[in-house]
Amino acid sequence: MSIEIAGVSRRFGDFVALEDINLSVPTGKLTALLGPSGGGKSTLLRIIAGLENADSGTVEIEGTDATRLPARKRNVGFVFQHYAAFKHMTVARNVAFGLEIRKQPKQQVAERVAEMLRLVHLEQFADRYPSQLSGGQRQRMALARALAIEPSVLLLDEPFGALDAKVRKELRDWLRRLHDDVHVTTVFVTHDQEEALEVADQIVVINQGRIEQIGTPDELYDQPASDFVLSFLGPVTTLGGRLVRPHDIEVTTAPVPDAVPGTVTRWTRIGYEVRLEVTPTDGGEPILVQLTRSEAVQRGVSDGAAVWLRETAGVNGAHSPVPA
Amino acid sequence: MLLPLSAVVLTTTEGGWATFVDTVRQPQTWAAIKLTVGEAFLVTLTNIVFGTLIAWVLVRDRFWGKRALEVIIDIPFALPTIVAGLVLLSLYGPNSPIGVDVANTRIAVFLALLFVTTPFVVRTVQPVLLELDPETEQAAASLGASRFTTFRRILIPALAPAITAGAALSFARAISEYGSLVLLSGNLPMRTEVTSVRILTYIENGNMAAAASVASLLLLVALFAIVVLDVIARRVARR
Numbered sequence: 194m195s196i197e198i199a200g201v202s203r204r205f206g207d208f209v210a211l212e213d214i215n216l217s218v219p220t221g222k223l224t225a226l227l228g229p230s231g232g233g234k235s236t237l238l239r240i241i242a243g244l245e246n247a248d249s250g251t252v253e254i255e256g257t258d259a260t261r262l263p264a265r266k267r268n269v270g271f272v273f274q275h276y277a278a279f280k281h282m283t284v285a286r287n288v289a290f291g292l293e294i295r296k297q298p299k300q301q302v303a304e305r306v307a308e309m310l311r312l313v314h315l316e317q318f319a320d321r322y323p324s325q326l327s328g329g330q331r332q333r334m335a336l337a338r339a340l341a342i343e344p345s346v347l348l349l350d351e352p353f354g355a356l357d358a359k360v361r362k363e364l365r366d367w368l369r370r371l372h373d374d375v376h377v378t379t380v381f382v383t384h385d386q387e388e389a390l391e392v393a394d395q396i397v398v399i400n401q402g403r404i405e406q407i408g409t410p411d412e413l414y415d416q417p418a419s420d421f422v423l424s425f426l427g428p429v430t431t432l433g434g435r436l437v438r439p440h441d442i443e444v445t446t447a448p449v450p451d452a453v454p455g456t457v458t459r460w461t462r463i464g465y466e467v468r469l470e471v472t473p474t475d476g477g478e479p480i481l482v483q484l485t486r487s488e489a490v491q492r493g494v495s496d497g498a499a500v501w502l503r504e505t506a507g508v509n510g511a512h513s514p515v516p517a
Numbered sequence: 518m519l520l521p522l523s524a525v526v527l528t529t530t531e532g533g534w535a536t537f538v539d540t541v542r543q544p545q546t547w548a549a550i551k552l553t554v555g556e557a558f559l560v561t562l563t564n565i566v567f568g569t570l571i572a573w574v575l576v577r578d579r580f581w582g583k584r585a586l587e588v589i590i591d592i593p594f595a596l597p598t599i600v601a602g603l604v605l606l607s608l609y610g611p612n613s614p615i616g617v618d619v620a621n622t623r624i625a626v627f628l629a630l631l632f633v634t635t636p637f638v639v640r641t642v643q644p645v646l647l648e649l650d651p652e653t654e655q656a657a658a659s660l661g662a663s664r665f666t667t668f669r670r671i672l673i674p675a676l677a678p679a680i681t682a683g684a685a686l687s688f689a690r691a692i693s694e695y696g697s698l699v700l701l702s703g704n705l706p707m708r709t710e711v712t713s714v715r716i717l718t719y720i721e722n723g724n725m726a727a728a729a730s731v732a733s734l735l736l737l738v739a740l741f742a743i744v745v746l747d748v749i750a751r752r753v754a755r756r
Contacts, residue, residue: 244655264658271659277652281674281754290670291660335656342660 195220195346195378196241201250203236210236212402214250218346218380218395223372225393226382229425233402234382238348241380243267255345270339270377274351276331278323284334285310285319291342309337312371329360340375349381353388365392386426390414398422430481432502440483443505444469446493452501455480460496462486471500522736529733532726540719540730548707549715550731552626554738556711557691560630564687568638569680573672575639576646577654590640593633598696605629606700621703626711629698630691637690638683645679646672677753681746688742692735 196218203211211233218224226234239245241252243264251260259267279287288309292302310316313333323331332352339347352368353361369392372379383389389396390410398405398413398421406418417423420436429436433453445452458479459470467489469482480502484494494500529537540546574580575587593601607613609628610620619625649672657667673680695713702709712731719728 242659244659264655265661265663267659268661269659271656273652273656275650275652277650277656279653279657279671290657290662294660294662294666294670338656338660 194218195255196380197251197253198237198241199251199253201237201240201247201252203233203240203245203248209402211240211247214402214404216397216404216407218378220378221376222394223369223379223381223392224395224397225389226380226397226399227386227389227393227425228384228399228405230384232400234384234399235350237399238350238380238382241346242269242271242348244271268342268345270342270344270347272332272335272339272347272349272352274354276323276328276335276355278331278335280323283320283322284315284326287323287334288337288341290338295342305341309341312340312375313337327360328356329364332356332364336371340377344377347377347379349379351382351384354383361388368392390426398425400425428481428483431478432480432504435504437504438483439468439481441505442480442482442502444482444484444488444492444494445501446498447501449501449503452503453480454499454501457494457496457498457500460494467494469494469500471502525729525732525736528725528729532730536726537730537733540727541734545706545710546712546715546727546731549710549712550734552623552708552710553692553712553735556623556626556630557688560627560634560691561684561688563631564634564638565680565684568635568683568687569642569673569676572639572642572646573668576643577651590636594636598633598694599700601632601697602629602700605632605697609701620701621705621709623702623709625701625703626698626709629701630694633694633697634687634690637687638680641683641686642676642679645676649675674754677750681750685743685746688746689739692739 194217196216198214198216198218201211201214202209214233214237216237226237228234236245240247241254243259243262243266247260251258253259254267254269264271279290282290285306288306289302292305297305306319307316310319313336315330315333315337318326318330318334323334326334332355336349336352353364356364365388368381381392390413393410395407396410396413397407400421406413406422408416413422414426417426420429423429423436423438428439430439430442431437432442448454453473454475455471455473457469458472459468461468465486467484467486469484469489470479471482472479482502484492532540541550571586571590575583575590596604605625605628606620608615609617609625611618619628653671654667657671658664662670693713694711695717698711699714702711704710704714712735716728716731719725719731
């Protein structure tokens, strides 16, 4: 294990940012810390980097106890949401910074910088200043700067949070491919479940200073440990007193056993997807159902139709009773 | 702004080049000029180093008594200079309660100038530092930089324009200071007499041309200092 966190707690005044966190981050894997804003995930990342101190508990990086080590001695690459570029230095000098203060020979630094800039596709921007780059380019520069020092772990704090949706998607794919090439143990913080599901090997869901669940994207999506995880990782609706995913509901136009009868009260088509709102015959909150367009057509589900709903068989939903 | 300045230069030229050279070369005046410019230089250098450090500590650190320090920094701005002179005289004069008597020495000139100029660099650097993203410093730390390296490589270049602006103000104030140092320095000719005192003496003796000559020279020195500081700022910021 590359990072071992044991019993870490952190308070800011009365606010409990983290409470008794125990976590192992596997070597060479991409781990996402996922959770809502203010849930403590950034604080945890900063504690790993040594930018923040834990009130109690220990942090071990690659077998060495780093709890009392200052940030500069942890050999950790850190990428900030807002890039934290050195504005008065060119892109090349930014990337060279960590190597220069390690007093590496000039030739060696120049080679490493060129290699890093190639890796992040910024070769032609070496002599530009950060202000002359786009947000996505700046973040790639920050990544090259962090990777240049060959860190034992790479930590990214909402790395794509300040970018627009399209660039964010591109960089996300690119980060995944980069990680497949470089294999450095990586931990990144995000509040975007899609980002975590798409990129990470392992996801740690953090909420209100506690770890809710640790698992692969599939495990979390299919076997959520709590209603919070279930609802945070994707859309949910209540069917027969249980939380289920809207796309895990089977719709029929004839009665079937154990099904909830109702009427389609709203029918919306978004591209290939059809979203239904079904009001149960015995009253209660409308149930949301997601179908593909062809499913909807095949089953003859239309606005105002009488339908019977039940959970799709063979799907491992949470099956947790809805709290009263 | 240019009107009074040109009036001084005009008065100087009325006396002719010869008067200017004679006045400046007069031993007592020359000694005063050397003392004033030299001390102003030292004080400004001190302010550049410690003013920047104080500003950094005030912005980035949390410690007991920080608010008090914030207020104390501004005292020289708020205090009438002659009051400052009196305060310095009672603290560092012959009846010093702490046993430090520097009255009638060049140290007195230095201390008085330092006292009145301390806020300049602190107060010009502080707002710029507040605007700087602390994450750049954290990024430097995570890349292995010590606090000193971060200060030298990351902060100084970003702060250079503010530091030199404060330094220029501090220097200009120092070469013209009168009130705070007359009491403690003793105004000993050839030893602790500064140019402002010299100018006053010339005026009291009715020698306007000589007074204007010294004033014009101070003007030139201040102008030169501002240009030099500006060049330095550009160099450092571009490094």
